[in-house]
Amino acid sequence: MSTRQYSLLDRLLSQSDQAMRTLVPGAAQPGRPSPAQHLRTDAVAGQQRQHTAGLMRINHTGEVCAQALYQGQALTARLPEVRGKMEQAAAEEVDHLAWCEQRLRELDSRTSVLNPLFYGLSFGIGAAAGKISDRISLGFVAATEQLVERHLDDHLRQLPEDDLKSRAILEQMRLDEIEHGSQALQAGGVDFPRPVKGVMKLMSRVMTAATYRI
Template identity: 45%
Template sequence: MLEKSCEEETDHLAWTKNRLEELGGHASFLNLFFYVNSFLMGVIAGKMGDAWSLGFVEETEIQVANHLETHLHRLSEHDQKSRAIVEKMRDEEMHHEKAAVSAGARELPALIKKLMRCHAAVMTTVAYFI
């Protein structure tokens, strides 16, 4: 399960990078920080055991799918290529969430979910302005 999800996440990064370049943009200058941050959060979740780690995957994928949904609402109806990429990414994130649940994810406490949402909000806000 995790290997396929990892491959798909790598695809998401490549699709996003390529589309940004096609549109004359670039990835965030903070990507290295985001990668290190994600890795460290994964290490911490992994230390808590499989069920909690899968719970972290489940909640992350829910939040990412919701974030992608907000992008879909903002994207122009005329930009079908970007919409197709974001829709595919959202669908795969939702599949990852279901796979984590099927593999035995333990639901995270509400406080942890809220902290994750706050953390994501800080990351996306900072990335927007840099």
């Protein structure tokens, strides 16, 4: 049985549909249940509640960026197997997106209004990386996931001790991000030099500072 070859127009329409699912609140549907679904409702309140919401908003926007990055890379990837890996990773990241959004609702908060801006920027970066080469594209995934892992470590340290729900979500996200980064390197991704990773870290700081409250 032959495999259908999708045209550029087909892929663009698919990307548009995925963008809407990513950016419209409530549109993302997880394939796995939230790790926090069986945990008791926590008693996080006051400034701790606001701080936790800020952290989860950052993580949600990070997943918006991940979706855009993977979709941009899938659009320009040269090898079908690399394109497939990008699309599979994007599908798995939908779980994170939905979990973070659900947790924000439980905290009586919302997602960032800057998400469309960061989606567009990340999509452009991903498409450019994929256009250069598949090895660069996969290397960018690995470097991004390593950066996200450090972010999650920091957020886990900042969470209130009794916020079991947020902690369960971030811990599972961390495991998934480590796996995605490892898979990207094993598939032939370039291990970026420290200066490149430094620039990526600086860009990440801009995103976190902007989305913590907005």
